[in-house]
Amino acid sequence: MFSDSHIDIALCGRAMYARITGLANMNNCMTFQDFSTVLLESGYERVIVDLARCTGMDSTFLGVLAGMATHIEERKAPLVVIVNASPSNLETLDDVGLTSFVEVHKEAVDIPEIETYRIDDDTVPDMDRVEFIKECHEKLICIDERNQQKFGPLIQAMAAELARKK
Helix, strand or coil: CCCCCCEEEEEECCEEEEEEEECCCCCHHHHHHHHHHHHHHHCCCCEEEEEEEEECCCHHHHHHHHHCCCCCCCCCCHHHCCCEHHHHHHHHHHHHHHHHHHHHCCCCCCCCCCCEEECCCCCCCHHHHHHHHHHHHHHHHCCCCCCCHHHHHHHHHHHHHHHHCC
16 A cells, blocks of 8 residues: 555664655554664664655654654754655644654755665554554654644544453
């Protein structure tokens, strides 16, 4: 369904560069979150997210960004830097309150040619994915309580689904 959508990454110094192609969504961001968490916990300081090729972002991907942006509370500089976002992607980030937690470069940023590696979400058990999606939406509520109205019913439905399957 989203076969043209993917995330490519590169590491440079203490920063991770992520180029989003197509739709950033629940089907391609679980490994991105896991990989980013390992890097942040091992001392990486920034995640640069290039949205030049991104056609849109679903709320699960936005929850991944929220989790990264709030990963280390005592940081001095924004941990997540958004570059090359279209007006609609900027609106999406702002709509859930993420622009208060990430650094956004509104001017175009030229990215040098660098070798990237594609990260894919391999087959993930359904209930693991449901738990992941639920947690991502909970992160969105943590950064902006107005998101409760948008995502509260989804979180409740997923919690009920998880309870039924246990």
